[in-house]
Amino acid sequence: MHTIWKGSISFGLVNIPIKLHAATENKDISLRTLHKECHSPIKYEKICPVCEKPVGKEDIVRAFEYTKGRFVVLEDEDLEKLKQENEARAVEIIDFVKIDQIDPIYFDRSYYISPNDGGSKAYSLLRKALEDSGKVGLAKIVIRAKEQMAVVRVYQNTLLMETIHYPDEVRPAVDVPNIPSGDQVTDKETATAIMLIDQLTTDFQPEKYNDDYRTALLELIEAKKNGVAAVTPKEREPAAAKVTDLMAALQASIDKTKPATAPVKKPAVKKRTTRKKVVGEKKEA
Template sequence: MHTIWKGSISFGLVNIPIKLHAATEDKDIKLRNLHKKCHSPIKYEKVCPVCEEKIEQNEIVKAYEYTKGKFVILEDGDLEKLKKEKEDKAVEIIDFVKMQEIDPIYFSRTYYISPGDSGTKAYSLLRKALQESEKVGIAKIIIRSKEQLALLRVYENTLVMETIHFPDEVRKAEDVPNVPADENVTKKELDTAILLIDQLTTEFSPDKYTDDYRTALLELIESKRTGEEIVTPAGKQPAATNVTDLMAALQASIDKTKPAVTTAKTEKTGNPAKTTTKKKRAAPKAKKQA
C-alpha cells in the first residue's frame, strides 16, 4: 500500500512515528475526449486570453482575487516559507471526544495509519487506549499544503485518520430553502411510516451494494473492444401510479414489501403449474317426516 505521508503523532509526551495510506480509491471510469475525425486525444493548452499566447508552466504565478479583477500575487518563496513554518510533520492530538458527538457531515477523507520505525509499541498503546476509553482524538495535520482538521479512531485493528471539515466549511442547515418548519404529520401517518421503516430494516452489509452503472459501462466497453454485439433487454417498467395521497403511498409501499403469502392450494397433476380448486358439495337435504 502506497505511503502518501510520513510524520508522527504526539499526545502528551508520547510520540509515534507513523505513515499514512489512502483508505479509499476512486473507481470512476475515466473517459478520454478524442477528435471525432481522426480519434486523436484532445490536448488542453494554457492560453492567455489577452496576449493570445500559449503559456508555459514557468510563466504562471499564483494569486488571490480579493475583488473582481483585482489580485494579490503570491510568490513561490512566500508559500514555501509559510508551509515550512506550519508543516513540521507532526500530528498533535489536541482533544479527545466521543465519536457520536461528531456528525458525519464533517467527514472528508479516510487514511489508514501504520507505525513507522520503532513506533510499534506506542502505536499499540494509542490503539488500545482509544478502544478502552471509547474516544477519538482530534488533531491538526498539513497534507498537500493544506491544513486539515482530523480525528483518529480505531477501525477493526488499525488506527485510522479521518480528515474533517472546519466548522466554517460546513454550510448552515438553516440556509437550506423551503424546509418546512411545522410538522403537519398525523399519528397514523407517522406510525405507518415507522412500520415501513421496520419492514425495510436489515443489518448493514456493504458487500451487497454495488455500482451497477460502472459494471454495465465496463461490459459495454469490453463488448466494443472485442467487436461483440451487446443486447440489453428492455427492463420492465414499474406500473405507473398516480398516488398523491401520502397515506395511500405509505400503505402501497408496505403492501409491496410484505413477504408473499400463498393462500391457494395446488394439487399435483400432470401439469405442475396447474392449479385446481375443489368445489364443496352441497349437503344433502333432510327428508321431511311424514
C-alpha cells in the same frame, strides 16, 4: 500498500512514528475526449484571452481574487516559506471526544495509520487506550500544504485517521431553501411511515451494494472492445406510478415490501367411511 505520508502522532509526551496509507480509492471510470473525425485525443492549452497566445508554465503566477477583476499576486517563494513553517510532520492529538458527538457531515477522507520503525509498542498502547475508553482522538495535521482537523480512531484492529471539515467549511443548514417550518403530517401518516421503515430495516452489509452504473459501463466498454455492436442493458423494475396521496403511497410501499408468507395449509379432513348395512333375509322358523 503505498505510503503517502510519514511523520508521527503525539498525545501528551507519547510520540509514535507512523505512516499514512489511503484507506479508500476512487473507482470512477475516466473517459477521454477525442476528435470525432480522426479519434485523436484533444489537447487543452492555456491561452491568455488578452494576448491571444499560449502561455507556458514559466509565464504563470498564482493570485487571489479579492474582488471582481482585482488580484493579489502571491510569489512562489512566499508560499513555499509559509508551507515550510507550517508543515510539521506530526499529528498532534489535542482532545479526546465521543465519536457520536461528531456529525457525519464533518467527515472527509480516510487514511490507515501504520507504525513506523520503533513505533509498534506506542501504537498498540494508543489503540488499546482508544478501544477501552470508547473515545476518539481529535487532532491537527498538515497534508499537501493544508492544515486539517482529523479524528484518530480504531477500525478493525488498525488505527484510522479521518480528516474532518472545519465548522466554517460546513454550510449552515438554515440557508437551505424551501424547508418546511414545522411538521405538516398526521399521526396516522407518521405511524405508517415508521411501519415502512421497520419493514425495510436490516443489518448493514456493505458487500451487498454495488455500483450498477459502473458495472454496466464496464460491460459496454468490454463489448465495444470485442466488436459487439449492440449491448442489451439489464432489465430494471418499471418505475412506480406517481402517487399524489401520501397515505396511499405509504400503504402501497408497505404492501410491496411486505415479506412473502407461505400459504397456510388447511388441515387434512379425514373421510368418514360408512359401513354398508347388510340386511339379511329373515328366516322362517
